Amino acid sequence: MKNWQFENILKYKKKVNKGLLIFWILFVLVVISYLLFTQLFWVNVSPSIPLGIYREIKFKDVKKGDIVVFKMDENFEKYSSTKNIKNILTVKKIVAVYGDKLEVQNNHLFVNGEDYGEYIKGIERAKLNISKDGYWVLSKEKYSLDSRYFGEIKKKDILKKVKLVYKIKI
Numbered sequence: 001m002k003n004w005q006f007e008n009i010l011k012y013k014k015k016v017n018k019g020l021l022i023f024w025i026l027f028v029l030v031v032i033s034y035l036l037f038t039q040l041f042w043v044n045v046s047p048s049i050p051l052g053i054y055r056e057i058k059f060k061d062v063k064k065g066d067i068v069v070f071k072m073d074e075n076f077e078k079y080s081s082t083k084n085i086k087n088i089l090t091v092k093k094i095v096a097v098y099g100d101k102l103e104v105q106n107n108h109l110f111v112n113g114e115d116y117g118e119y120i121k122g123i124e125r126a127k128l129n130i131s132k133d134g135y136w137v138l139s140k141e142k143y144s145l146d147s148r149y150f151g152e153i154k155k156k157d158i159l160k161k162v163k164l165v166y167k168i169k170i
Contacts, residue, residue, distance in 0.1 A: 042069070042091060042162055048139035048146065049093055051170065054162035062135065062158055064100070067093050069160040070137075070153050091162060092137035092146055102128040102136065109138075109148055116140060120148045 042054040049067060062068055072088050096102060096111045103110050109119045116138045130136060134152035138144075147153070 040160075041165075044091055046091075046141075046144070048141045048144035049091060050164060051168040052164050053166040053168075054091065055165045056160050057163050059161040062094060062155070062161060064094055064097050067091060067162050067164070068135075068137070068158045069162060070157045071159060089159065090145070092139065092144075094135045095138045096130055096136035096147075098130050098132045098134065100130060100136075102130065104128070111136070111138065116148070117142055118148075 040056045044051060069089050069091050072090055101112050104119045107119050109116045117140055130152055133155040136147040136152055138146045
């Protein structure tokens with residue numbers, strides 16, 4: 001092969017490599033822009049649900065096992081050390097719905113026989129019944145501000161549904 005042919009091949013490869021690099025950079029920028037502007041992400045650092053990055057997903061209905069975002073109202077404030085929490089958005093997992101069995105045994109709260117930790121004595125036992133449009137959000141984390149404190153949340157209070165996309169391992 002002649003020297004000038006070899007040089008032309010090298011120039012062509014450099015152009016192709018430069019073109020591919022520019023393509024991939026643009027592709028990554030487009031994907032990142034799409035993710036940032038079309039879907040919202042949530043970062044959870046609370047041990048009440050797995051640590052990680054969550055993505056909002058569209059929903060019509062919610063069911064047991066879903067992780068939801070809901071707005072705390074002034075009724076929740078008496079259970080929190082933080083005051084003026086009525087506009088705080090909270091992320092929790094739905095563990096009980098209408099028809100599920102909630103009971104207290106040996107000072108522990110059970111949902112359909114599964115232990116969810118210490119029962120908070122402040123809740124009236126009448127609140128252990130779930131209404132048709134109610135959901136219990138619970139964590140096995142002892143100090144999680146959840147339905148053990150404030151009872152059920154209503155469907156109207158649920159603003160978003162999220163899904164874990166990246167779990168942070170510590």
